[in-house]
Amino acid sequence: MLDVTLLGCGGMMPLPNRFLTSLLARFNGMSVLIDCGEATQIALRKSGLSPNPIGVMCITHFHADHISGLPGMLLTMGNAERTEPLMMIGPKGLTKVVNSLRIIAPELPFEIICVEIEGNEQTFEFDGMYIDAFKVNHNVLCYGYSIRIPRQGKFDVEAAMKLPIDRRYWGVLQSGEKVTVDGVTYTPDMVMGPERCGIKVTYTTDTRPVDSIYKYAEDADLFICEGMYGEEDKAGKAVARKHMTFTEAAQIAAKTHPKRMWLTHYSPSLVHPKPYMDEVRRIFPDAEAGKDGKNIDINFPED
Amino acid sequence: MLDVTLLGCGGMMPLPNRFLTSLLARFNGMSVLIDCGEATQIALRKSGLSPNPIGVMCITHFHADHISGLPGMLLTMGNAERTEPLMMIGPKGLTKVVNSLRIIAPELPFEIICVEIEGNEQTFEFDGMYIDAFKVNHNVLCYGYSIRIPRQGKFDVEAAMKLPIDRRYWGVLQSGEKVTVDGVTYTPDMVMGPERCGIKVTYTTDTRPVDSIYKYAEDADLFICEGMYGEEDKAGKAVARKHMTFTEAAQIAAKTHPKRMWLTHYSPSLVHPKPYMDEVRRIFPDAEAGKDGKNIDINFPED
Numbered sequence: 098m099l100d101v102t103l104l105g106c107g108g109m110m111p112l113p114n115r116f117l118t119s120l121l122a123r124f125n126g127m128s129v130l131i132d133c134g135e136a137t138q139i140a141l142r143k144s145g146l147s148p149n150p151i152g153v154m155c156i157t158h159f160h161a162d163h164i165s166g167l168p169g170m171l172l173t174m175g176n177a178e179r180t181e182p183l184m185m186i187g188p189k190g191l192t193k194v195v196n197s198l199r200i201i202a203p204e205l206p207f208e209i210i211c212v213e214i215e216g217n218e219q220t221f222e223f224d225g226m227y228i229d230a231f232k233v234n235h236n237v238l239c240y241g242y243s244i245r246i247p248r249q250g251k252f253d254v255e256a257a258m259k260l261p262i263d264r265r266y267w268g269v270l271q272s273g274e275k276v277t278v279d280g281v282t283y284t285p286d287m288v289m290g291p292e293r294c295g296i297k298v299t300y301t302t303d304t305r306p307v308d309s310i311y312k313y314a315e316d317a318d319l320f321i322c323e324g325m326y327g328e329e330d331k332a333g334k335a336v337a338r339k340h341m342t343f344t345e346a347a348q349i350a351a352k353t354h355p356k357r358m359w360l361t362h363y364s365p366s367l368v369h370p371k372p373y374m375d376e377v378r379r380i381f382p383d384a385e386a387g388k389d390g391k392n393i394d395i396n397f398p399e400d
Numbered sequence: 401m402l403d404v405t406l407l408g409c410g411g412m413m414p415l416p417n418r419f420l421t422s423l424l425a426r427f428n429g430m431s432v433l434i435d436c437g438e439a440t441q442i443a444l445r446k447s448g449l450s451p452n453p454i455g456v457m458c459i460t461h462f463h464a465d466h467i468s469g470l471p472g473m474l475l476t477m478g479n480a481e482r483t484e485p486l487m488m489i490g491p492k493g494l495t496k497v498v499n500s501l502r503i504i505a506p507e508l509p510f511e512i513i514c515v516e517i518e519g520n521e522q523t524f525e526f527d528g529m530y531i532d533a534f535k536v537n538h539n540v541l542c543y544g545y546s547i548r549i550p551r552q553g554k555f556d557v558e559a560a561m562k563l564p565i566d567r568r569y570w571g572v573l574q575s576g577e578k579v580t581v582d583g584v585t586y587t588p589d590m591v592m593g594p595e596r597c598g599i600k601v602t603y604t605t606d607t608r609p610v611d612s613i614y615k616y617a618e619d620a621d622l623f624i625c626e627g628m629y630g631e632e633d634k635a636g637k638a639v640a641r642k643h644m645t646f647t648e649a650a651q652i653a654a655k656t657h658p659k660r661m662w663l664t665h666y667s668p669s670l671v672h673p674k675p676y677m678d679e680v681r682r683i684f685p686d687a688e689a690g691k692d693g694k695n696i697d698i699n700f701p702e703d
Contacts, residue, residue, distance in 0.1 A: 113446040135472040136414065136439040143416040161471045161504040168464045169438040173413045197503040199450065200496070201464040238590045 099124050099246055099296045099395045101319060103141035106387040108302070108325055108340075108362040109162050116140035117162050118362045120300055120321065122244050124226050127152045130232050131242055131300050136222050137166040138173050144390045149179050153223060155230070156187035158239035158303060159194050167195070168202040175205045182208040186221060186230060188238040189213045214240055220310065231313050233304030235339045241301030243313045248397050249273070250290030257288040296395050299355070302362040305339050306349050318395045320355035321387065322346040323362035327373030331364075347380035359388035402427050402549055402599045402698045404622060407443035409690040411605070411628055411643075411665040412465050413631045419443035419692050420465050421665045422623060423603055425547050427529050430455045434545055434603050440469040441476050447693045451480050456526060458533070459490035461606060462497050462544035470498065471505040478508045485511040489524060489533060491541040492516045492567050517543055521612065536607030544604030546616045551700050552576070553593030583684040599698050602658070605665040608642050609652050614637040621698045624656035624690065626665035630676030634667075646676050650683035664690035 105116025
């Protein structure tokens with residue numbers, strides 16, 4: 098199960114009733130945070146969550162509303178006596194930005210490992226969870242992220258029984274390891290069915306619609322996409338500032354068929370997203386307006 | 401009139417219901433902000449205030465809970481198309497810290513003028529408002545601030561009538577300028593009574609009790625002082641971490657005779673200050689527990 102919480106849904110600046118957009122995804126005791134704008138640590142706490150299980154922090158880009166909460170978050174982690182290293186993934190320049198912000202958080206009881214994304218797309222693996230970073234199109238280098246939990250095939254008992262090896266090796270094969278018995282090597286594919294449908298959540302903000310989003314959002318369980326402007330007359334502003342309107346986001350969803358889409362990263366000028374949602378759902382029926390603390394548990398589909 | 405708002409009253413980290421300690425003081429259309437921790441811009445907005453009248457920002461020290469909100473605040477000022485320069489006052493190293501944090505706020509439509517405090521105390525003047533910075537005793541270089549509005553003496557009509565000059569020069573003398581008539585120079589002190597009692601607000605956090613606080617808090621209209629710990633058994637922790645207990649703050653007030661004292665900068669572990677206030681008021685009766693948004697208008701005393 099992947100437990101996903103949209104901690105905030107605001108763009109540009111935090112407001113009294115709208116935190117900046119960031120996402121927390123929890124799987125198997127490890128949390129991934131995407132973006133950490135000012136007050137994200139408050140949003141986290143307000144959602145009843147804790148910063149220290151965050152093993153990986155992904156940054157989309159270096160505009161302040163996506164990373165200004167970093168020094169405070171690091172200190173709060175440190176004050177809770179964290180010693181586990183924190184991995185940070187982000188665009189080229191991440192190390193410099195993190196070090197520069199750490200002028201006010203110089204001493205921490207844990208290590209920060211900065212990984213700068215190479216090229217247009219890169220995949221990282223963490224104990225059964227995969228994170229795909231993909232370049233999008235903003236006015237600075239910016240990436241979207243997919244979090245994927247693949248699911249192996251079913252164990253094929255009949256196939257296993259046909260192998261001339263003891264049952265005690267079945268578990269080894271099922272866990273993905275080879276087994277050599279009497280000089281013969283047996284591989285997991287001999288007993289495992291084809292890979293089953295896993296879980297995928299795709300998150301992208303601060304971008305125009307681009308091919309990479311279509312590629313990575315395809316068939317996602319949840320597609321979280323920026324909708325900076327609800328008003329159609331702001332379509333020109335969206336182009337100029339390299340953001341998206343609600344309907345542009347919906348059009349991506351209509352073509353990539355996620356199970357559901359949440360809009361986020363609203364302009365501070367957009368007080369209520371609701372008036373624009375009928376038009377959004379006309380384009381993509383399974384769209385919802387994101388809001389602070391919006392949460393979903395995504396399970397593997399039943400076979 | 402000086403309009404004073406305690407934007408937040410938390411120390412170390414912002415909480416869902418407690419912003420980090422900072423102060424906004426407004427006088428004659430100009431605002432002074434003391435400290436700008438993470439989410440101070442939200443606290444400001446929640447108090448119905450705006451960032452752009454802030455002409456001067458004073459930083460006590462460079463621990464993140466006192467300055468981590470700077471990049472976001474600067475961008476919000478810039479997004480509101482500010483062009484007026486912002487003066488920042490703080491300890492030695494201010495320019496480096498501000499520039500380092502600006503890695504995520506590099507382009508602003510206004511200038512930032514950084515003034516690093518020289519020595520143990522320094523006074524700055526802004527159109528009739530004085531800001532005294534005074535060194536306190538924390539584990540890094542840290543200053544407290546007094547905001548003072550002096551008030552000139554009463555105009556002495558009888559004295560003015562005795563001068564052999566036309567009434568039209570009275571206003572010039574009253575505004576503090578000299579006047580030369582028929583080769584004779586007349587100075588303001590010839591028509592003005594002795595300086596009257598003005599307004600003083602003194603603010604200090606992140607310090608042990610030290611002489612400079614006794615000096616600057618003396619007879620203040622409002623003394624805002626850190627009270628990190630309410631529990632008496634945390635007195636040792638207060639010494640070790642160079643903070644104060646509620647009663648230590650009250651003891652300063654009892655000796656410096658401010659009209660009132662507000663406590664602030666509570667530890668995140670201190671959920672409610674109230675249980676400790678009886679003891680505080682036993683030491684200094686005009687003490688109040690600060691809370692987010694606590695506001696007072698301070699007028700010149702009636703003559």
